[in-house]
Amino acid sequence: xxxxxxxxxxxxxxxxxxxxxxxxxxxxxxxxxxxxxxxxxxxxxxxxxxxxxxxxxxxxxxxxxxxxxxxxxxxxxxxxxxxxxxxxxxxxxxxxxxxxxxxxxxxxxxxxxxxxxxxxxxxxxxxxxxxxxxxxxxxxxxxxxxxxxxxxxxxxxxxxxxxxxxxxxxxxxxxxxxxxxxxxxxxxxxxxxxxxxxxxxxxxxxxxxxxx
Numbered sequence: 001x002x003x004x005x006x007x008x009x010x011x012x013x014x015x016x017x018x019x020x021x022x023x024x025x026x027x028x029x030x031x032x033x034x035x036x037x038x039x040x041x042x043x044x045x046x047x048x049x050x051x052x053x054x055x056x057x058x059x060x061x062x063x064x065x066x067x068x069x070x071x072x073x074x075x076x077x078x079x080x081x082x083x084x085x086x087x088x089x090x091x092x093x094x095x096x097x098x099x100x101x102x103x104x105x106x107x108x109x110x111x112x113x114x115x116x117x118x119x120x121x122x123x124x125x126x127x128x129x130x131x132x133x134x135x136x137x138x139x140x141x142x143x144x145x146x147x148x149x150x151x152x153x154x155x156x157x158x159x160x161x162x163x164x165x166x167x168x169x170x171x172x173x174x175x176x177x178x179x180x181x182x183x184x185x186x187x188x189x190x191x192x193x194x195x196x197x198x199x200x201x202x203x204x205x206x207x208x209x210x211x212x
Contacts, residue, residue: 001040004095004134004141006164007031007081010043010074013057022062024048024075024207028083029056040086040100044165045139045176046070070102071138071174076136080165082139095141096179101130108173115156116145117166119175126150127187128179136178139165142161154210 010028024043031041033055039050041058048060052138067073075081087093092093109122120138121129129135133144142154161167 001087002047002098002100002139003091003093004098004139005084006140007084009163009165010081010083012077012081014059015075015077015122016139018061019066021184022067023051024059024072024073025059026081026083027057027136031083031085032056032058033148035192036147038165042084042098042100042139044071044081045098045136045178046072047104065100069104070176071105072176074174074201080168082164096136097181098136098139098141099181100139101178101181102176103179104177105174106177108171108175109151110171111156111169115158115161116153117156117169118151118153119177120151122177123150125177125179126152128183130183133183134180136176138165138175140166143186153211188192 008028008030008082010026012024013027014025016023026043034191035041035050035053035058037050037052040047041050043060046066048062051059051061062072069196104122106122109118109120111117126149129147130145131147135142135152137145140160145153145155151169
């Protein structure tokens with residue numbers, strides 16, 4: 001798992017198209033300092049498996065499912081990406097629990113002078129986002145400051161703007177979003193019970209349906 005505390009901003013150095021996938025080479029001296037084949041590194045919020053490591057760079061393969069759900073489908077040589085190694089057991093949980101499984105892409109809309117930044121939400125994700133809750137944007141753990149039906153805002157401090165790619169975003173840019181996984185589990189577990197209660201509310205004791 002990851003916690004959304006970006007360790008360094010890396011640079012994409014190569015993009016190779018493979019059958020049903022893409023292979024990316026990324027420069028990241030810090031995250032490769034102890035990385036090896038099979039390790040997990042989050043690249044702008046996407047959990048990817050290291051294929052090779054050499055000279056401060058690592059390669060990863062990105063399958064079609066991930067390309068379709070994330071902004072990595074449009075990544076190009078020279079692009080900056082947020083990097084974070086998997087959190088070790090017993091390590092500090094600096095942000096919030098993240099899987100590196102992107103739920104979809106949002107769109108950077110605006111940022112004001114105070115750092116309040118607004119993103120458009122894709123259809124279907126809004127129900128998992130709550131004010132003062134957590135959300136990952138390009139792998140950065142952030143606290144939701146405000147939410148509407150189709151957008152949300154976060155307050156970014158100068159440090160976050162400086163040490164992540166979020167300070168480089170401009171209107172129209174795609175960002176990777178991962179909502180709080182706990183909310184999705186709660187929904188899955190609660191829906192059958194809520195559906196059953198709704199049914200029981202409309203059925204009398206002898207099993208006949210009552211008028212709503």
